[in-house]
Amino acid sequence: MAEATRSEPSSDRRGFFRGMVRGMALLAGGATLGLLATRAQAARTVWQIDPHKCTMCGRCAVECVLMPSAVKCVHSHGMCGYCELCTGFFEPDAPNLHEGAENQLCPTGAIERTLIEEPYYEYRIKENQCIGCAKCVAGCAAFGNGSMYLQIRHDRCVDCNDCAIARACPTQAIRRVPADQPYLLKQVNEP
Amino acid sequence: MSFQWLTRRALVTRTLSLLGLGAIAGIKAGCDRSESCPPREVPQAFRYDITQLAADDGGLPHFQSIRSVQTGLIGAAALTAAPGGTLAVAHDQEVIVLDPVGDIVRRWSTDHRVLAVHVTDDQSVLIADTRHVHLHNPAGRRLESWMVGNERARLTGIAAAGDDLFVADAGNRTVSRYRGGDRVWQLEGFHVPSPYFDLAIGPDNLLWVAHTGRQRLEAYNHTADLIRSWGEAGFAITGFSGCCNPCHFALLSDGRFITAEKGLHRVKLHDADGKAIALVINASALGIDVNKPVGIAEQQNRVSPGPLVAGLGQDRVAVLHPRNGGLHILQAPDEVS
CATH class of the missing domain: 3.30.70 (Alpha-Beta Plaits)
Known part of the structure; x- marks a missing residue:
């Protein structure tokens, strides 16, 4: 029970970093798509x-x-x-x-x-x-x-x-x- | 065997028919997309044609041309008579003095675009830019300057009588009288749809103003009272066509008027009561195609698209068209001399 209690913060931190990386990846993807869309609009x-x-x-x-x-x-x-x-x-x-x-x-x-x-x-x-x-x-x-x-x-x-x-x-x-x-x-x- | 022949013949016939139809369709489609195809007819109802109106002289006698010269002064903003039968032209940042037959006598430059010019009896030259009036000596040296307009100003006409200076401002739609640099009075309430707002002093010392939005000329005394007016809207020779006409005018020494109209590009002589009595020059003689649209660039550059006029004595008139730089010296016919 105590180990489980100790491991929770470690798991949360890892999850937090994973989430952050995923979020940044999504943000970068969105930005790329937005940039491409803007360029496509400008070129049209x-x-x-x-x-x-x-x-x-x-x-x-x-x-x-x-x-x-x-x-x-x-x-x-x-x-x-x-x-x-x-x-x-x-x-x-x-x-x-x-x-x-x-x-x-x-x-x-x-x-x-x-x-x-x-x-x-x-x-x-x-x-x-x-x-x-x-x-x-x-x-x-x-x-x-x-x-x-x-x-x-x-x-x-x-x-x-x-x-x-x-x-x-x-x-x-x-x-x-x-x-x-x-x-x-x-x-x-x-x- | 015969069945096979029939089949082959039918096959060939059908193939050729289809090919023929295809070819016709292809030619039609190609024609629709080819630049060599004639354009579709534009109905007459869509055309704006004022050729006949511009050619109509109403049976009035015509002035006779004495001389026509190409001055190269395309885009000139103002023309005025000067002592000794000479002419002064405002063109871009220059004032050009022409002799009575249109040859250049002298020219001098300024550091601003000249929009109006007036030459006094002692040959001093008053010029106006957008907001300022400048006094120059006959050789072109600047003697004095006054700021007479605000940020909305667009000075279009200038005249002097004795110590009085009169300035027309199309931007503010006002006419002002100045003496010694101070404003004595200001007339307001003019309808000036575009920057064509001319003025001149008559032989009776009245100030005449072209109220272009009303298609009439108005006379004011030196205390700013409206004394009389004349003019009516109309494309006939008796009226002033379209908006903003007469775009320019001049007074002869006997009180008669020379008026210029843009759009129809015609110049007329009126008696002292305003009745049109002779055609000075029309669009075709000026070398202007009335159906050719006015270049928007011309308007953006604030180039007057109407003829500029000046009286040379009682029977002679000078007309300069800023669109082509052509200067015409014309003599009144005997009927109106």
Whole structure:
């Protein structure tokens, strides 16, 4: 009984060291797996549009294998002038400056115009209606600040090996980017 | 025997048929993946085309070109008339003085990017960078500097009359009057969606400001009272197109206006009441394709994508386009001279 009592601490210590070694081995294994997973994520790439090379040709709307296209207009509100007369929203020769369909540039009515405070209006893209035709992007770039631009939305892009819009793009504006940084966003300029 | 022949013939026929179908499918698939295949047609409804609007002159008489030269001043930020019929151009970190036909007379450098320039009657040169105004002598030596803007400032226009200095700040959307380095008053409440906010002093001593978010020109007296305004939004020749127009303007000695618009890239002459009376130059004559998108890089570099204008006497106008560096000297037609 006494021997058994003496041997217990020795057994516990050995068990403790064994447990510690096992724990460290598991930790090291987990760390290795985590590192590998991070590296795999970093190495993975997805398609994205470089807004500085995009010429708003409209092909993103018709060439993507998805219907409607995975390309959507995104709007940088920090760059927007909140204009009453927004050339990304209104037809160039719009009869009136209100939200009537006959005045709107977007062929699917995918831009929502909201009065914030006279004379400032906010413009929001309704992604479910946007088909990525870039008509609003062209209007915004021609007259405004270029706050509207196209991006491939990765909640719907199927990431084809051979991206149909990348192949059709006349300026090679579509390229692979790291999957952990899947968007090429415009930056608001500081003076 | 005949059965065997039939079987062989059938086998061959079927094989050839399958091969043919396979070939057709292969060609179709190859065509779908080949770069030589024609791209799909983009519907007209997806295209943004303002060619016709840019070409519309509304039946107005046209200015006649006297001289067009390539200055190489791509990215110029400001153009102004100087005494003796000369022109001063702000380009990057330089001020360039041109003679009345566009040849370079002299140029001098500064240590900052010049965004606005004004030449006084005694040929002193006032220039503005993002936050400061600097006074230089005609040879380019800096005499004095004032800090007039805060960290949000983006100075876009500068004018002087007597001891008064007027500064337009697109970043803060204000116009300020200074005397002896002290601010006398500041006008607020302008809608300036982008850094295009020009001003000039008229022959009647009124301060004219381009309220670009409202597509109009506004006149203020020296006590900051709004005296009058004119201008309306519209792509027709009578209006100012899109947002942030007129991006630049100049006043002639008889009180008429020269206005420049970005987007449609056109320059017009207006009478003293603002009525458009002549087309100075349009996009095609400026060598600009209106459907070619404005380079975002141009905007990021804060290069004005609209024409710069200056009046040379009553009947002559200078237009410099920062996108291609082309300078055009134009003469008013007899109808409006």
